[in-house]
Amino acid sequence: MIHRRLQAQLVSLLADYPAVALLGPRQVGKTTLAIEVSKNRDCIYLDLESAADRAKLSEPELYLNDHADKLVILDEVHRVPELFQPLRGLIDQGRRRGRRAGRFLLLGSASRELLQQSSETLAGRIAYLELAPFDTLEVNDDPQEKLWIRGGFPDSLLAADDKRSLIWRQNFIRTYLERDVPRLGPRIATETLRRFWVMLAHTQGGLLNAASLARGLDVTGKTIASYLDLMVDLLLVRRLSPWHRNVGKRLVKSPKIYVRDSGVLHGLLGLRDKEAVMSHPVIGSSWEGFVIENLVNVAPQGTEANFYRASGGAEIDLIVTLPGRRPWAIEIKRSLEPKLSKGFYFACEEIQPEAKYVVYPGEESFALSKDVTAVSLTSLAKTLRAA
Template identity: 70%
Template sequence: MIKRRIRSQLAELLDTSSAVALLGPRQVGKTTMALEIAESRPAIYLDLESDADRAKLAEPELYLAQHEDKLVILDEVQRLPDLFQNLRGLIDRARRAGRRNGQFLLLGSASIDLLKQSGETLAGRIAYLEMHPVDGLEVGPQELDTLWLRGGFPDSLLAADDRASLRWRQDFIRTYLERDIPQLGPRIPAETLRRFWTMLAHHQSGLLNAADLARSLGVDGKTVASYLDLLVDLLLVRRLEPWHANAGKRLVKSPKIYVRDSGITHALLGIGSGEQLLGHPIAGASWEAFVIETLIAAAPAGTTANFYRSSAGAEIDLLLTLPGRRPFAIEIKRSLAPKLEKGFYLACEDLQPEKRIVIYPGSETYPAKNDVSVMPLAAAGRMLLD
């Protein structure tokens, strides 16, 4: 078992909120986490993909009222959107009786739908927590390259060998395309969406050019936008927005696009081993995305993530703005002797960041010129956690 950092956050939210929604892509470990929590307190678990469990909720208020002294865990809750209205009544009744926390744990894999449905109905009664795949701070330094290659989905990371891991990820992609996405409603041909997802992997860490993608797919720009929204909604793709606070500069306005899990990126591109990865042109962009996901996962709640690029060539890979602080400027290099370009220093002159950091794949932290700190990923992640 991999010890997940999010467990203590989830337990804390359950102790302070009536309902908690745990969001994350399928197979990321939400159910395992919920069942661990259930062992520590009175609880019942219902899987809403099971006909038997859905039948129990034919009269939800009658059934759930019998278990008002327990934590009720509802898995794949987006399958029964009408349930939120009943949950509101049960939460309010329990509050009047003096029980104000730990009533419901809702697990879901489609974030926008779930946020919209629960936010409208359970406003002020629900807290949200996103569960990421395993990140670079949850494994030892010696396992970091394996995590980068295989990605953070537990079954892929812990597979017997690289071949088994790649096969799991290919099956995961196929299941999403052929079963999970059609269940959410969109009528998108699986092969078209696979081509789109693969194009995003090829353009990992690149600026979004919807017109080019639309031409390649033979669709219009609005269709590309809807495909992208879907993959972002499913927490499979990240749209990293550009920094926009500096109005005196001409800044790039297109977002950067990342396939969030490095293992899924590699599976889409047919990369199955560390040797293949290091010899592939995508290696640098894949490493950048891997580092960005780990640092965003480690950053405190309320942190905003952006990149910075001006028309004059000033550029920073990642800006993390922690609550109430100036941004941290982070450059990511896949080199043991990282060299910074002039664009990074120009961007720092524009932004005057609180910290200037270079992430590299080495093991030591050391200072560089112009107040830059060169750090391994684990050290930067621990700094953000602290």
């Protein structure tokens, strides 16, 4: 089994909080990680997609009080949102009895119901942790291009061949559309949401153009906003906000939109293998999104991620701002001989970054100019992780 970097952090949070919510899209490995951290604990596991396990919680206070000395893992907890209120009472009872941490591990697919219910009823009692698909630091024994083409979902990455990997991703997309989204959000026609998701894939890394998307689906801009909010809430799409700290500049104010997992992106576009990706117009924006997702996932907690684009052509693909630090400027190139435009340097003059990097698909690090270094994704991920 590939070791998950978040495992130590999850163990630490369970030692400090009575409840921890481990959030992430379906099939990302939440249950596997939960079982792994509970190996040396007295615990009980309930899958709330199981009618039998849901029946055990028909009287949650009675059942859970019988297991007050155990770590209770509640999988797919968003299926039973009415549980949050009794959990608050049980946590407060436990605190009065000296049991202040490690009571409940809640696993959810990041539905709005989960986030809203927990924030309203478990405030001050719960910590959150997001589990993303595998990143380059977790699978450094595998070729990075395999991770890029197949994405980081375990069953896709570890499939026996590219054909089986693509079939898994296509089934994942179909299951989300036909079963999971109707359970987790508002009622949306499956075909309409599929078309919306595919449209986002075709415009990967582009500025949000709600009017164009609305025309393509024959819906209103408000409806497009609700669809996008849903996909962002489910951790399937990233909405990268623009840098706008200098109000004196004419900066782009629309966010950039990315399908978060590169393998899912390729599945939406029907790209079966590396050759298909390399010959498709999405190649550059796919690589860009892959790099951004990896760097954001490994960055220290509290790091902000943005992009910079001004009307005059100044542009930076990714700006990461670590807590209490000046920003890092990161440009992303697919070429083995990366070259920077004047727009990058103009943007750097404006934001005055602490460091400047260009991520490219090669392995060696080298200076592109006096203060700009070309690096591999893995190298910069390690640097960012250690910062």
